[in-house]
Amino acid sequence: MGILVQKFGGTSVATADLVRRAAARAIRAREAGNHVAVVVSARGDTTDDLLALAGEITDRPDPRELDQLISTGEQISIALVAMAIHTQGCGAISFTGGQVGLLTEPVHTKARIQRVNAKRIHDEFAKGNIVIVAGFQGVDANQNVTTLGRGGSDTTAVALAAALGADVCEIYTDVAGVFSADPRIVPTARKMDEIAYDEMLEMASLGAGVMHSRAVEFGKKYHIPIHVRSSLTDEPGTMIVEEVNRMEAITVRGAALVKDLAKVTICGVPDKPGVAARIFHEIASANIVVDDIIQNTSREGTTDLSFTVAAAELRAIMDTARRIASDLGARETIADDQVSKVSVVGIGMRSHTGVAERMFKALADAGVNIQMISTSEIKISCIIDRASGEKALRVVHDAFGLGGQTP
Amino acid sequence: MGILVQKFGGTSVATADLVRRAAARAIRAREAGNHVAVVVSARGDTTDDLLALAGEITDRPDPRELDQLISTGEQISIALVAMAIHTQGCGAISFTGGQVGLLTEPVHTKARIQRVNAKRIHDEFAKGNIVIVAGFQGVDANQNVTTLGRGGSDTTAVALAAALGADVCEIYTDVAGVFSADPRIVPTARKMDEIAYDEMLEMASLGAGVMHSRAVEFGKKYHIPIHVRSSLTDEPGTMIVEEVNRMEAITVRGAALVKDLAKVTICGVPDKPGVAARIFHEIASANIVVDDIIQNTSREGTTDLSFTVAAAELRAIMDTARRIASDLGARETIADDQVSKVSVVGIGMRSHTGVAERMFKALADAGVNIQMISTSEIKISCIIDRASGEKALRVVHDAFGLGGQTP
Numbered sequence: 158m159g160i161l162v163q164k165f166g167g168t169s170v171a172t173a174d175l176v177r178r179a180a181a182r183a184i185r186a187r188e189a190g191n192h193v194a195v196v197v198s199a200r201g202d203t204t205d206d207l208l209a210l211a212g213e214i215t216d217r218p219d220p221r222e223l224d225q226l227i228s229t230g231e232q233i234s235i236a237l238v239a240m241a242i243h244t245q246g247c248g249a250i251s252f253t254g255g256q257v258g259l260l261t262e263p264v265h266t267k268a269r270i271q272r273v274n275a276k277r278i279h280d281e282f283a284k285g286n287i288v289i290v291a292g293f294q295g296v297d298a299n300q301n302v303t304t305l306g307r308g309g310s311d312t313t314a315v316a317l318a319a320a321l322g323a324d325v326c327e328i329y330t331d332v333a334g335v336f337s338a339d340p341r342i343v344p345t346a347r348k349m350d351e352i353a354y355d356e357m358l359e360m361a362s363l364g365a366g367v368m369h370s371r372a373v374e375f376g377k378k379y380h381i382p383i384h385v386r387s388s389l390t391d392e393p394g395t396m397i398v399e400e401v402n403r404m405e406a407i408t409v410r411g412a413a414l415v416k417d418l419a420k421v422t423i424c425g426v427p428d429k430p431g432v433a434a435r436i437f438h439e440i441a442s443a444n445i446v447v448d449d450i451i452q453n454t455s456r457e458g459t460t461d462l463s464f465t466v467a468a469a470e471l472r473a474i475m476d477t478a479r480r481i482a483s484d485l486g487a488r489e490t491i492a493d494d495q496v497s498k499v500s501v502v503g504i505g506m507r508s509h510t511g512v513a514e515r516m517f518k519a520l521a522d523a524g525v526n527i528q529m530i531s532t533s534e535i536k537i538s539c540i541i542d543r544a545s546g547e548k549a550l551r552v553v554h555d556a557f558g559l560g561g562q563t564p
Numbered sequence: 565m566g567i568l569v570q571k572f573g574g575t576s577v578a579t580a581d582l583v584r585r586a587a588a589r590a591i592r593a594r595e596a597g598n599h600v601a602v603v604v605s606a607r608g609d610t611t612d613d614l615l616a617l618a619g620e621i622t623d624r625p626d627p628r629e630l631d632q633l634i635s636t637g638e639q640i641s642i643a644l645v646a647m648a649i650h651t652q653g654c655g656a657i658s659f660t661g662g663q664v665g666l667l668t669e670p671v672h673t674k675a676r677i678q679r680v681n682a683k684r685i686h687d688e689f690a691k692g693n694i695v696i697v698a699g700f701q702g703v704d705a706n707q708n709v710t711t712l713g714r715g716g717s718d719t720t721a722v723a724l725a726a727a728l729g730a731d732v733c734e735i736y737t738d739v740a741g742v743f744s745a746d747p748r749i750v751p752t753a754r755k756m757d758e759i760a761y762d763e764m765l766e767m768a769s770l771g772a773g774v775m776h777s778r779a780v781e782f783g784k785k786y787h788i789p790i791h792v793r794s795s796l797t798d799e800p801g802t803m804i805v806e807e808v809n810r811m812e813a814i815t816v817r818g819a820a821l822v823k824d825l826a827k828v829t830i831c832g833v834p835d836k837p838g839v840a841a842r843i844f845h846e847i848a849s850a851n852i853v854v855d856d857i858i859q860n861t862s863r864e865g866t867t868d869l870s871f872t873v874a875a876a877e878l879r880a881i882m883d884t885a886r887r888i889a890s891d892l893g894a895r896e897t898i899a900d901d902q903v904s905k906v907s908v909v910g911i912g913m914r915s916h917t918g919v920a921e922r923m924f925k926a927l928a929d930a931g932v933n934i935q936m937i938s939t940s941e942i943k944i945s946c947i948i949d950r951a952s953g954e955k956a957l958r959v960v961h962d963a964f965g966l967g968g969q970t971p
Contacts, residue, residue, distance in 0.1 A: 176621060214584070214644055222658055225643040226644065229640055233636055237633065240625045240630075241621050244622045256709075300663045301663070
């Protein structure tokens with residue numbers, strides 16, 4: 158028999174009806190001849206409600222107790238899904254992270270998975286049961302409840318698939334799959350049949366949500382095919398898979414837009430070792446996540462150092478940036494909170510030339526000025542004026558023929 | 565250092581303010597030089613809310629999954645209490661039943677405790693922490709969550725006190741202690757300073773709520789003094805303790821009234837072996853709990869067999885009773901759903917005569933007719949007309965001088 162892991166997010170189990178639908182889907186997979194493990198998140202607003210209870214007691218809850226508290230959200234979900242499967246005449250048993258031996262490092266609110274005890278699940282498979290596992294949570298070696306942080310339930314699902322030797326990990330969501338660009342902005346965007354892990358990782362970090370990077374990294378590491386698909390239909394979605402040779406025939410797989418960014422430039426920074434390290438150490442100490450960092454060649458012993466952050470973080474970062482600039486004797490610090498980032502991604506770029514040129518020309522033809530450029534092996538990103546963001550995404554998407562039918 | 569277990573019920577942690585008060589009380593006990601373990605129930609309506617979620621899925625939830633679901637209620641409480649203790653500057657750590665090694669038999673919704681792993685708690689005591697434990701729940705040997713049924717959190721508290729070798733188990737509640745009669749009915753009722761386990765067991769089964777019998781039995785078995793006291797004041801409440809000789813000087817400790825009973829009499833039952841067994845087997849099969857059973861001497865080969873049940877159960881029981889009566893060739897089945905039971909309890913009865921006489925005389929003087937009588941070693945109960953119930957409780961209470969100052 159095949160082994161299948163299905164993951165349902167909080168919106169997919171938010172009501173009794175949706176719980177029944179998720180249950181029915183798991184049963185169909187079981188009846189098609191698979192052993193099925195189901196990973197579930199906390200329902201709808203449950204986590205927010207639990208956080209509000211903690212907020213009535215303290216603004217700074219102890220992380221261990223916070224995990225103890227919010228992990229009840231998934232525990233509620235798994236019991237309800239198991240009950241719903243029972244009412245539809247099929248065997249099912251639910252497990253918390255602790256019960257299923259999902260061991261993590263002893264860290265709270267953002268623990269990493271160390272090990273999953275697959276035996277308990279295989280034992281239940283052997284009895285013919287569907288196994289329901291709480292997402293997002295585990296325990297450390299002392300049975301303290303830990304949680305995995307953002308994207309945690311996806312990570313649970315992929316880790317479980319790896320531990321069970323599953324054929325595929327299905328991620329049910331409210332979109333039909335991974336698109337060549339956000340269909341709300343680019344009407345011609347096409348749902349991809351497949352995408353390589355590395356491409357998905359770049360897409361995820363460039364704002365094409367759907368799945369959290371951690372889960373994709375886990376899938377890549379353990380070679381688990383991940384099927385991102387809609388919980389509302391039976392249509393196949395997008396398979397996230399190993400890179401194969403034929404994928405390189407497609408130079409660009411998708412385009413993405415990060416809308417609300419701010420750009421900070423520290424001008425006239427002394428060009429000597431350790432300066433960049435100092436700047437970004439201080440910014441990290443202020444708990445601000447920097448997006449891209451760009452430094453160009455220096456002139457006359459100084460250089461301009463730019464970086465982007467989420468627009469909402471700009472106010473918080475400017476004090477730090479100005480203080481550092483003053484300490485370093487930099488000339489000035491300028492900021493622009495009206496920028497966006499448009500990017501193209503594709504492993505085919507490695508073996509094809511002319512991708513950058515084609516992207517820059519498409520932007521130029523549309524009258525979009527490029528303020529900054531950064532590239533990796535499989536993506537090219539341009540910082541542009543926010544007002545041009547959506548137009549830029551559309552023209553870049555079209556320039557690479559990503560729309561309509563499979564290219 | 566002393567060791568203290570404090571138990572707070574759902575109403576005592578229902579709001580953030582109450583959680584803070586419970587936390588403050590635990591800290592005061594800690595600062596008075598005790599190691600403190602706190603047992604907490606699910607908050608206010610949490611359990612009902614969780615049951616309603618299950619009710620949206622199925623009318624007959626699987627017991628294992630029901631336990632998995634409702635055990636989240638106490639888990640929420642313990643995390644919040646731990647957080648509240650932290651905010652007041654004291655160390656605390658919360659444990660679910662599973663985390664603290666509260667092992668039960670593998671039965672759901674009404675499991676019995678088999679073992680408590682005290683080491684984990686002693687380790688936390690050694691670090692100076694207050695330990696918060698989820699009431700009402702445990703795990704079986706396979707880490708399946710189990711719950712203890714009615715009165716479960718009291719039982720957890722007393723079991724924990726036994727495992728830890730605690731000096732006392734404090735049960736915080738919304739009344740000041742155990743009274744010689746219900747003060748809402750008998751204004752002169754007196755709060756008792758102490759009561760023997762056996763007396764408390766009889767009082768509990770006779771409707772003087774406060775504590776569930778199971779927890780009292782546990783306390784008796786493991787010799788744990790139980791202090792029932794108010795969560796609203798610092799006044800001492802009632803100590804439930806071992807029986808000591810001086811207690812026998814008091815013939816009657818308290819009086820109690822069970823208001824809403826129904827009396828069923830099967831008249832003219834053949835007086836032969838196995839008849840009573842058959843009757844109560846069938847009633848038990850119908851899941852009806854019988855209160856008292858009374859059978860008097862037979863005349864002319866037949867006897868009358870009476871029993872009492874909760875008035876609300878009468879309709880359900882009459883079909884069964886009539887069918888059995890007909891099968892047995894009994895003469896008729898009569899019922900009265902307008903009766904109450906008034907009782908007096910005291911271990912001193914064992915060594916004193918005249919208790920029954922004094923009780924019957926008090927009722928007679930008040931014009932209350934006694935319909936049925938049943939006795940045990942330390943209690944006497946009379947079934948009377950419900951309209952006379954409260955008056956009967958008052959006159960009996962006064963007849964034994966239970967009111968006002970310590971007799």
